[in-house]
Amino acid sequence: MEKINAFLNFNFKLSEGIHITVKQILLVLIVLAIATFILKLVKKVVTKKLSEGDELKFKSVFLFSKYFIYLIVLLVTFDNMGINVTAIFAASAALLVGVGLALQTFFQDIISGVFILIDKSVLVGDIIELEGKVGRISEIRLRTTRAVTIDNKVLIIPNHKYLTSSLFNWTENGVLTRENITVGVAYGSDLELVKKLLSQAANNHPSVIKYPEPLILFTDFGDNALSFKLIFTLNNSFEASIPKSDIRFEIDRLFRENNIKIPFPQREVYINK
Numbered sequence: 001m002e003k004i005n006a007f008l009n010f011n012f013k014l015s016e017g018i019h020i021t022v023k024q025i026l027l028v029l030i031v032l033a034i035a036t037f038i039l040k041l042v043k044k045v046v047t048k049k050l051s052e053g054d055e056l057k058f059k060s061v062f063l064f065s066k067y068f069i070y071l072i073v074l075l076v077t078f079d080n081m082g083i084n085v086t087a088i089f090a091a092s093a094a095l096l097v098g099v100g101l102a103l104q105t106f107f108q109d110i111i112s113g114v115f116i117l118i119d120k121s122v123l124v125g126d127i128i129e130l131e132g133k134v135g136r137i138s139e140i141r142l143r144t145t146r147a148v149t150i151d152n153k154v155l156i157i158p159n160h161k162y163l164t165s166s167l168f169n170w171t172e173n174g175v176l177t178r179e180n181i182t183v184g185v186a187y188g189s190d191l192e193l194v195k196k197l198l199s200q201a202a203n204n205h206p207s208v209i210k211y212p213e214p215l216i217l218f219t220d221f222g223d224n225a226l227s228f229k230l231i232f233t234l235n236n237s238f239e240a241s242i243p244k245s246d247i248r249f250e251i252d253r254l255f256r257e258n259n260i261k262i263p264f265p266q267r268e269v270y271i272n273k
Contacts, residue, residue, distance in 0.1 A: 028077055035073045039066055109143040112159035127238045129168035136238055170237050177237035184225025186261040201250040202232040207243040209233040225263045
């Protein structure tokens with residue numbers, strides 16, 4: 001028994017003013033084990049009644065909060081055992097400052113991730129455009145967001161990008177988006193026929209929504225052409241490049257059949273001899 005007591009009371013001197021015994025170490029481990037059990041129980045009870053989407057958000061926030069809870073439990077336990085917590089902080093102040101600076105971006109990502117999950121500015125399934133890259137959100141984690149591009153590449157986006165860059169959420173107002181195609185026709189063309197053919201090219205595509213109807217705008221008298229913009233609605237903006245390409249093929253076919261010319265810039269050069 002005396003050997004056990006001697007072992008439990010064996011003193012580790014970490015630094016001046018900071019001493020810890022084996023018994024205190026075991027007590028800390030027991031307290032952490034109890035805290036872990038309680039946290040798992042709370043997590044199980046709360047997530048049981050949540051939907052799949054809300055459960056994912058709760059787990060991400062819970063993971064972030066768990067480490068703060070562990071830290072508070074440790075500090076309270078140390079204080080109750082008579083360990084000088086102030087001395088611990090003083091001894092590790094320089095280290096904590098260095099670690100804080102090194103992990104500054106890491107903590108920015110985590111805090112941004114919490115904001116994203118709370119205000120729901122981005123959800124799984126949304127189509128976003130960030131810094132010229134477009135992808136469909138597949139997973140939102142605490143530090144990063146994963147999005148899949150149309151060519152099946154995975155974008156791993158640090159969450160702090162949402163706070164420092166302009167983000168376009170293509171689907172926040174719904175899955176329908178307005179797309180457009182610009183085209184120029186030669187001067188002297190039958191403009192009513194051009195309008196009819198552009199509308200026909202859009203309506204012929206199965207991905208184009210019939211209502212609202214395609215809109216044709218006469219946008220400018222250009223240097224070499226009369227400029228038109230064809231505006232139409234799609235229900236799958238993520239793959240918009242495919243129907244837009246199809247419609248361009250259809251416009252070219254209809255224009256050829258009806259002798260509508262798409263001009264190209266021409267320059268005349270005079271050489272004086």
